[in-house]
Amino acid sequence: MFTLTLDDKTAARLQEIAREQNRSPNDVVRDWVEQVAVTPTGNPNWLKQMAENVEKDREIVWKDEPDLSERSREILNNEFADYLMKRMQQNDNDEHTD
16 A cells, blocks of 8 residues: 545645546546556557546647648748758758768
């Protein structure tokens, strides 16, 4: 047996989660420990599961609004093309220095 001391806020949140899931706080903590012990290679959905858990507990505040999907065409046409050109020039320079 092991005694774990939690601050009041964390303990209250643990009890709330356990009550919502109709489980004991001990069962909730046991599952959390098992989830943390699983490596990325052992659980292919570990990142999704972590994100869902974080999202449940707090609102995510973005520094900037994510816009990758909106900018994907622009990125492919401009930034990626520039990146490829630099890589090709670097490869040419590497071949000439050999």
